[in-house]
Amino acid sequence: MTQEILDLTAPTRDRAFLKALVPDEKLRVCIQCGTCTASCASAYAMDYTPRQIWRMVQLGLRDEVLNSKTFWLCSTCYACTVRCPRGIPLTETIGALKRMAIARGIRRYKESSNFYRAFMDVVRRYGRVDELELMVRYFLSTNPLAMIGYTPLGLAMLTHGKVTGQEGLRMAPRLVGVGRGGRLNALFRKVEELEAEP
Ligand code: SF4
Ligand code: SF4
Secondary structure: OOOOOOOOOOOOOOOOOHHHHHOOHHHHHOOOOOOOHOOOOOOOHHOHHHHHHHHHOOOOOHHHOOOOHHHHOOOOOOOHHHHHOOOHHHHHHHHHHHHHHOOOOOOOOOHHHHHHHHHHHHHHHHHOOOHHHHHHHHHHHOOHHHHHHOHHHHHHHHHHHOOEEOOOOOOOOOOOOOOOOOOOHHHHHHHHHHHHOO
């Protein structure tokens, strides 16, 4: 966790950040009790704890928040959300942080953002996760050579039936990145439309 002193006089403070992130501004009622941090199994690895992140959002520290790795490490377990005494939709807000960072092209933790993108593209295509294609898409978008290092692990998993595709065990994934068609295409398009609305 980060112990740095944040500059609250920085000109980059964005007073509209909270509203842009949570339209109903529910985060304003956070009382900094720390229950979210105490409930979070990933907090130990974050640079700012969930409680710190919510205070930073309140203070308009947009750049510091969007460049942190905190929200990328969220596993969407909802523990913080169900325990927050103020009923703040924290997990949804973390999802909004991920979307905002991607929309602004913040690439500091591109391995994480690329993983999410690959995951959603595969789900859009098949309606479920296709593990083999997910891994191929992810490595192609980050570091294709890294795939070589994972070959022994991949082969071991394949032979034990731990990596399957749409029709069960198979050695080669389909061609990736072909078109935007898919079983959940209509649903994804609708969400994109809704999110594009002002
Ligand atoms: S649990 Fe809720 S009220 Fe407490 S610090 Fe976290 S967000 Fe704020
Ligand atoms: S939803 Fe994310 S931030 Fe909240 S407790 Fe779970 S991992 Fe932590």
